[in-house]
Amino acid sequence: MIHVILIVFIITLFYLSIANRMLTYVKVLALQGVLLFFVAFLQLSEINTLNLIFILLETIVFKAIAVPLFLGYLLKRNNITREAEPFLPNFVSLIITTAIVVATILLSNSILDSHLDKMFFVVALSTLFTGLYFIASRRKIITHVMGYMVIENGVFVLSMAVGNEMPMMVNLGVMLDIFASVLILGIFLNKIGDVFKDVDVDQLTNLKDY
Amino acid sequence: MIGIYLIGSFSIAISLFFSKNKNLTVGLLGLFLVLQWILTIYGINNIRSNDFGYFTYDSLAILLLIVISIIAVPAMFHSHIYLNDQPAPPATRSIYYGAIVMLITAISAGYLANHIAVIWIFTEITTLSASALIYHHRNKLALEGTWKYVFICAISITFVFIGILFLSLSLEHAGSDDLTFANLVANSDKLNPFWLKLAFLFIFTGFTAKLGLVPMFTAGVDAKDKAPAPVGALLSSVLMNLGFVGVFRFYVVIANTPLHHWANLVIGIAAVLSIFVSTVYMIKLKNIKRMFAYSSIEHMGIVMLGIAAGGIGYYAAILHIILHAFVKSSMFFQFTQLYRVYQDKSIYHVGNYFKYNTAGAMVLLLGFISATAMPPSGLFVSEFLIFRSLFEAHQIFVLIVVLLLLTMIIWAFGKNIFKILFIPPVDFDDSRVPKISPWESLSQFALLALAVYLGLNPPAEFVNLIKESIMLLPN
Numbered sequence: 001m002i003h004v005i006l007i008v009f010i011i012t013l014f015y016l017s018i019a020n021r022m023l024t025y026v027k028v029l030a031l032q033g034v035l036l037f038f039v040a041f042l043q044l045s046e047i048n049t050l051n052l053i054f055i056l057l058e059t060i061v062f063k064a065i066a067v068p069l070f071l072g073y074l075l076k077r078n079n080i081t082r083e084a085e086p087f088l089p090n091f092v093s094l095i096i097t098t099a100i101v102v103a104t105i106l107l108s109n110s111i112l113d114s115h116l117d118k119m120f121f122v123v124a125l126s127t128l129f130t131g132l133y134f135i136a137s138r139r140k141i142i143t144h145v146m147g148y149m150v151i152e153n154g155v156f157v158l159s160m161a162v163g164n165e166m167p168m169m170v171n172l173g174v175m176l177d178i179f180a181s182v183l184i185l186g187i188f189l190n191k192i193g194d195v196f197k198d199v200d201v202d203q204l205t206n207l208k209d210y
Numbered sequence: 211m212i213g214i215y216l217i218g219s220f221s222i223a224i225s226l227f228f229s230k231n232k233n234l235t236v237g238l239l240g241l242f243l244v245l246q247w248i249l250t251i252y253g254i255n256n257i258r259s260n261d262f263g264y265f266t267y268d269s270l271a272i273l274l275l276i277v278i279s280i281i282a283v284p285a286m287f288h289s290h291i292y293l294n295d296q297p298a299p300p301a302t303r304s305i306y307y308g309a310i311v312m313l314i315t316a317i318s319a320g321y322l323a324n325h326i327a328v329i330w331i332f333t334e335i336t337t338l339s340a341s342a343l344i345y346h347h348r349n350k351l352a353l354e355g356t357w358k359y360v361f362i363c364a365i366s367i368t369f370v371f372i373g374i375l376f377l378s379l380s381l382e383h384a385g386s387d388d389l390t391f392a393n394l395v396a397n398s399d400k401l402n403p404f405w406l407k408l409a410f411l412f413i414f415t416g417f418t419a420k421l422g423l424v425p426m427f428t429a430g431v432d433a434k435d436k437a438p439a440p441v442g443a444l445l446s447s448v449l450m451n452l453g454f455v456g457v458f459r460f461y462v463v464i465a466n467t468p469l470h471h472w473a474n475l476v477i478g479i480a481a482v483l484s485i486f487v488s489t490v491y492m493i494k495l496k497n498i499k500r501m502f503a504y505s506s507i508e509h510m511g512i513v514m515l516g517i518a519a520g521g522i523g524y525y526a527a528i529l530h531i532i533l534h535a536f537v538k539s540s541m542f543f544q545f546t547q548l549y550r551v552y553q554d555k556s557i558y559h560v561g562n563y564f565k566y567n568t569a570g571a572m573v574l575l576l577g578f579i580s581a582t583a584m585p586p587s588g589l590f591v592s593e594f595l596i597f598r599s600l601f602e603a604h605q606i607f608v609l610i611v612v613l614l615l616l617t618m619i620i621w622a623f624g625k626n627i628f629k630i631l632f633i634p635p636v637d638f639d640d641s642r643v644p645k646i647s648p649w650e651s652l653s654q655f656a657l658l659a660l661a662v663y664l665g666l667n668p669p670a671e672f673v674n675l676i677k678e679s680i681m682l683l684p685n
Contacts, residue, residue, distance in 0.1 A: 111404065115382050128372070141357070148364060155368055155375075162378050166387050169378055172327055176371050179334055180364040183341065187357060204354050207432045 002042050006123045009035050009157070010101060013130045016150070017097040018090045022075050025146050026068045032153050033064030040170075043160050047167040058174045059156075062181075067149065070185060071142070080142060087137045096133060101126045120161035127154030141204070145184055152177050212261045212322060215249045219315040227308035230300050235307055239286050242311050249318065250279045264390075266324040270528070270679035273672075274321045274455065277532055278448045280660070281539050282314050284653035288440040288543045291650065295550060298346070306346055306438075312339035313444060320452045325390045326377065326413075329456050330370055333420060336449060337363040344437045355436030362429035366419035370456075373412030380405035391459050395682060398466040406464065410473055413460055414480070421453030422446075422507045423514060424483040434503040434542075439549065442499060443542035446506040447535035454513065454531055461517065462682050470684070478518035482608060484511035489615045492622040496557045498548070501626060502541055505581055508619055509534045509589075515612065516596035523599030524680040529665070530592035533580075536661040537589065540654035541577040544570055547646050548630075552638070557626050561635035569648035569655075571631050576658050578627040582620045588665015 012028050012035070019025055037059040044052055075081070086093070104125040108118045127150060134147035159173035222242045229235050253267040253275055260266050289310060293303055313336055320332035337360065345356040378389060384400035386393060394401075419426035430450075434442040457477075464473045488508040495501045513530050516523035545555075547570045552560045564571040580587035583594075600609045664672060 113379075113402070113404070115379060144361065148361070148368075151365070151368060155372060158372065158375050162375060162382070165382065166378050168327065169375060172330070172371065172374070175331070176334070176368065179338070180367065183338055183360055184364055187341075187353075187360060204357065206351055207354055207358070207435065 002039060003119055005035050005038050005042075006119055006157070009039075009123055010126065013101075013127060013150075014094065014097055016134070017093040017130070020090070022080050022142070023072070025143070026071045026075070029071070029146060029149055029153075030064050030068040032150075033059055033062075033068070036063060036153060036156055039157070040160060040163075044163050044167070044170065046164040047170075051167055051171065055170055055174060058177065062178065063153070067181060067185070071146070074142060078142075080140065086139065093133075093137065097130050100129045100133065104129070117161050120157055124154045124158035124161065127151070127157060130154075148184065149181070152180065211249060211252045211256075212265045212319065215245060216315065216319060218245050219311055223308045223311040223315070226311060227304050229304060229307075235303075236290070239290075239307065239311070242314075243283060243286060246279050246282055246314065246318065250275050253322070260324070261322075264325045264328045265319070265322040266392075267322065268324070268679065269675040270455065270458070271321045273528070273532060273675050273679065274448070274451050275318055277451065277535050278314065278318055278321070281444070281448055281535065281657070284543055284657070285310070285314075285440050285444055285539070287653060288443075288546055288650075289438070292438055292440055292546050295546075302346065302348065305342055309339040309342035310441065310444070313343065313441075313449075317444075317448050317452050321455055324392065326374055326394075326460065327389055329459070330367070330374060333370070333417075333452065333456065334367055336420070336452065337367065340433065340437075340441075340445060340449070343441045344433050346438050346441070347436070352436045355432040359429045359433040362426060363419050366416040366426050368416075369412045370416030373409045373414075373416060376405045376409035376412060380409060391463065394463040395466060398463055401463075401467060403467065403469055406467065406469060407472065410460065410464055410469070411476070414457055414476065417453045417456040418480065419453070420449055421457060421514075422450050422484075422503075422510045423480050424487055425480075427484065427487070427507050431500055431503045431507070434506075435497060435499045439499070439542050439545040442502070442545070443539035446503055446542060447539040450506060450510060451531055451535060454510070457514075458517070465683050474518040474520070477514050478605075478608070481511045481514035481518060482612065484508070484514075485612055485615050489618050489622075492619050495622075495626070498555045498557060498560070498626070498630070499542075499545060501623070502538065502545070505619070505623065506534070506538055508616075509538070509581075512593060512596055512612075515608075516592075516599055519596065519599040519603040519605060520683075521599045521602055522595050523603075524683055525676055526592045526595035526599065528676045528679060529668075530589065530596065533588045533592060533661045533665055536657040536664075537577060537580040537587070540573065540657040541581065543654050543657075544573045544577065544651065547650060548574075550646065551643050552635075557629055559635055559638070560630050561633045561638070563631050565634075566640070566643050567646045567648075567651075569651040570646060573651050573654040573658070574627060575631060577654070578623065580658055580661055582623055586662060586666075588661040588663070591665040 009032060012032055016025065016028050037056060040055050040059055044055065104122050108121045131147045131151035131154060134150060135144050138144065156173050159169045163170040219242055222238050226235060226238050229238060253272050257267050257272055293306065316332045316335035316339060320329050323329045323332060341356050341360045344359055345352050380402045383402040384397040386397055415425060419429060422430045434445050437445060461473060464470065484507050488504040491504045492501060513527045516527035516530065547567060549555060551566045554560060580589055583589040597609060
């Protein structure tokens with residue numbers, strides 16, 4: 001069952017790579033939060049109940065509801081609907097995402113380690129690299145933030161791979177989630193939307209060396 | 211003690227955040243400095259003891275704790291002058307003071323942490339408080355600097371976390387789940403090398419955002435440029451030391467495994483590239499603060515080169531970060547006065563500083579001599595020892611390249627500093643230049659003198675502390 005959910009998680013990455021509308025990104029992020037909720041529920045069977053409830057609450061409340069709602073609010077306030085001019089066409093994006101997933105599968109097959117659950121490793125690494133690819137290939141700042149959220153979901157999957165032996169790792173991952181998202185989204189809430197009307201990275205080039 | 215310190219300083223930070231009364235603010239800042247020094251003296255008296263489970267007063271932590279406690283005093287003093295000179299709204303002032311107290315607290319606790327996850331948490335808190343400080347001016351450029359800093363730091367903190375996860379996978383092979391550094395060193399022969407390699411790459415890359423090395427150095431430069439200069443002094447001295455602590459403590463673990471040479475190679479490449487990058491930018495730069503920031507990157511490159519070379523290089527590297535912290539922070543403190551004279555930070559609009567503020571110009575001149583490691587300065591000793599260690603490690607080619615790059619840096623740095631000091635600026639109206647009291651430069655002279663004293667005539671206790679902090683490294 002866990003494997004099915006993780007495969008669905010990978011499929012969401014393919015979907016993200018060809019999505020055009022910003023609202024689709026937000027919905028996929030919410031879906032990933034729900035998927036992570038089920039993965040955590042099924043995988044973390046050996047940790048104590050209170051901790052499990054905390055982790056589950058974080059995935060469902062924070063990842064699946066609060067952050068997508070907030071991103072949706074930002075989109076509405078700044079009138080952003082489409083991802084304007086990505087650096088690469090969607091077809092190439094899809095090919096690159098596929099290549100990332102295939103490469104991580106090959107990489108994980110070359111690792112001989114009985115301690116490692118390969119499924120988690122493949123999903124986590126491919127999510128991580130896909131998120132980095134999103135950041136590198138999109139123009140809008142808000143898409144960069146979403147790419148960062150994808151990276152964090154990947155890190156969360158990875159932390160669950162060792163979660164039963166070291167529950168502290170999952171808790172730290174949760175902390176990273178809350179901390180970094182509050183920090184990054186806080187800046188958005190604060191000013192960036194007002195100062196940079198069309199939030200494009202091309203406008204963040206005034207700080208230079210000469 | 212650390213528990214009292216953390217609770218005390220966090221409550222001071224929160225009260226500063228709400229305090230609108232100037233006298234109360236000054237009182238609270240004084241109280242915080244007293245608390246900081248109490249922690250430092252307690253640490254010196256209880257050296258090598260554990261506190262609160264996750265903190266240890268080991269020799270490296272004590273050395274750097276003394277450094278931050280010394281630098282915190284002028285930092286508060288110059289922040290006070292800065293905020294009186296450039297009046298900010300009361301809410302902004304409160305955020306500034308609250309954030310600077312949080313920053314110093316988080317850095318101090320990060321030094322003392324003996325658990326890799328605890329260092330990670332406090333590094334996150336430094337990002338949070340530093341971003342509030344960088345955004346102090348509330349304009350578009352400050353926002354751009356803050357955004358870049360926050361985003362790059364968030365990604366690097368994620369990298370460190372991934373590294374910690376790989377480290378825990380590596381530690382599972384040793385049948386243990388305790389991620390304290392002492393336990394890691396004790397189990398270093400049982401760690402799985404494959405996961406350890408991955409862990410080192412990710413943790414090193416992550417901490418370079420704070421340490422100021424290639425690949426993540428960019429955000430730090432923008433941050434030091436846009437932050438108020440007293441904050442820039444903290445960012446380019448004690449915060450860089452926190453990045454160093456993060457890398458160094460993990461390096462001690464990996465140095466006791468067969469991966470030692472591989473780790474040296476990784477660190478060495480990053481170090482040489484950093485020196486190269488800072489040379490390229492130093493030659494072209496026209497912004498004084500960015501020039502100081504790139505000079506810090508060059509120094510961190512030299513420090514990590516000493517670590518990679520080994521032998522006497524370990525000792526020299528620790529000496530170098532301590533002396534560099536004093537020198538670079540004094541130059542940043544001096545910048546606030548320079549800015550008050552010219553209201554500009556471009557080299558083109560600044561000049562003939564000796565005419566307007568003799569004491570401050572002396573600080574810049576002495577700071578230049580110290581930062582470029584010319585003989586009376588303490589940095590000369592540590593840099594010389596690092597070059598010796600490179601020579602002894604038979605890295606002659608690297609040594610020649612680095613020396614050539616450093617010569618170019620000295621030329622570029624000197625060209626700009628002497629323009630600031632002697633050549634009159636074009637079209638500068640000096641009728642409204644404020645009179646600056648020479649007493650404001652006293653703290654900078656003291657810091658520079660301390661750097662010379664510790665470099666040329668180090669007290670025996672100081673040498674012992676440094677030697678003890680590199681004791682666990684193989685030769």
